[in-house]
Amino acid sequence: MIDETDILGRQGLQFFGKISASVSHEIKNVLAIIGENAGLLQDLASLAERGQSIDPERLTRLSKDIMKQIQRADTIMKHLNKLAHSVDNHLATVELGELVDLVTQLCARFTFLKGVTLEKKLPADPVMVATNPFLLENLIGLCIDAATDSAGASKSVMLEVETTELGARIRFAGLKVTAGEAAGLFKSESVTALMAALKAVIGINAEAGELVLTLPPDIGAQ
Amino acid sequence: MRVLLVDDETEFVSTLAERLAIRGIDVDWVTSGAAALEKAEMHSYDLAILDVKMPKISGIQLKTYLHERCPDLKFIFLTGHGSEQDYRTASSEAGVEAYLVKPVHIEDLLKKMNQAVSKE
Numbered sequence: 153m154i155d156e157t158d159i160l161g162r163q164g165l166q167f168f169g170k171i172s173a174s175v176s177h178e179i180k181n182v183l184a185i186i187g188e189n190a191g192l193l194q195d196l197a198s199l200a201e202r203g204q205s206i207d208p209e210r211l212t213r214l215s216k217d218i219m220k221q222i223q224r225a226d227t228i229m230k231h232l233n234k235l236a237h238s239v240d241n242h243l244a245t246v247e248l249g250e251l252v253d254l255v256t257q258l259c260a261r262f263t264f265l266k267g268v269t270l271e272k273k274l275p276a277d278p279v280m281v282a283t284n285p286f287l288l289e290n291l292i293g294l295c296i297d298a299a300t301d302s303a304g305a306s307k308s309v310m311l312e313v314e315t316t317e318l319g320a321r322i323r324f325a326g327l328k329v330t331a332g333e334a335a336g337l338f339k340s341e342s343v344t345a346l347m348a349a350l351k352a353v354i355g356i357n358a359e360a361g362e363l364v365l366t367l368p369p370d371i372g373a374q
Numbered sequence: 375m376r377v378l379l380v381d382d383e384t385e386f387v388s389t390l391a392e393r394l395a396i397r398g399i400d401v402d403w404v405t406s407g408a409a410a411l412e413k414a415e416m417h418s419y420d421l422a423i424l425d426v427k428m429p430k431i432s433g434i435q436l437k438t439y440l441h442e443r444c445p446d447l448k449f450i451f452l453t454g455h456g457s458e459q460d461y462r463t464a465s466s467e468a469g470v471e472a473y474l475v476k477p478v479h480i481e482d483l484l485k486k487m488n489q490a491v492s493k494e
Binding site: 177180181183184185186187188189191192195199217220221264265266267 | 383385386389390392393396427428429430454455476477478480
């Protein structure tokens with residue numbers, strides 16, 4: 153018999169695997185760009201050896217392009233490292249805006265490939281929740297997946313983090329779903345297990361084109 | 375040889391195009407499937423080099439559309455995938471004959487380009 157811990161473990165591995173695959177793809181792209189820039193420098197050096205003049209400005213631009221890609225790879229790896237360390241504590245107080253920002257950055261390639269833009273409205277003041285960070289990242293990732301799959305004609309989904317009287321919520325606006333489709337979303341055993349572990353509630357308002365993930369301020373000891 | 379190069383990474387595609395141009399190859403580059411179809415309407419190409427994973431129109435889909443318009447066009451795919459086996463399986467359905475895994479070595483690419491164009 154499969155219990156909730158097994159479901160969460162399997163879902164967690166799937167989530168981590170999906171993100172790792174995406175990150176490795178991104179890093180490959182970065183390496184490809186650096187490789188082409190280095191190759192072009194070599195080509196220009198060969199042309200110079202044969203007497204063709206090289207514009208120093210061209211070399212400066214190439215060098216800047218390489219630095220830009222190194223910076224890009226560094227940012228990607230910092231995000232992955234942060235995700236990896238989120239399993240360190242089963243219960244931690246996190247700033248919800250930062251956590252949403254991290255997950256959206258990690259999911260950026262999936263949303264880009266779907267042709268959907270993710271926009272964020274993060275709160276001016278910190279929104280603190282005591283939660284299981286990795287499970288919450290996982291659930292937000294699933295919400296982003298569902299929201300971007302259901303994006304309306306504008307192909308843009310807006311994520312908004314808000315404080316509520318009883319905790320916090322994340323709104324995903326810009327969806328186009330029928331009431332029937334909305335009822336069918338989030339019925340999987342993985343989502344059910346994640347919501348139970350996080351004491352979270354997901355509501356979908358088909359008319360408003362909105363998905364709302366509501367979280368308590370504290371899920372208590374795990 | 376006239377080549378259409380398509381990849382959603384602007385820095386990659388523009389630099390690779392510049393390197394091919396240095397080697398005397400006539401290259402047009404674009405960053406989306408839609409732009410590639412527009413180019414193919416306006417110009418005639420011998421070879422299309424396509425990235426596999428692109429938003430809206432994937433490289434595999436683009437190959438099908440381009441082949442309908444230009445039956446003689448040859449194709450090479452570029453992929454950032456770590457697993458060549460996965461790519462082999464996926465691409466065999468689309469009838470792709472040549473592919474390279476990024477980062478690409480230009481000499482390998484030139485070899486594949488010449489092989490593809492010289493094929494009947």
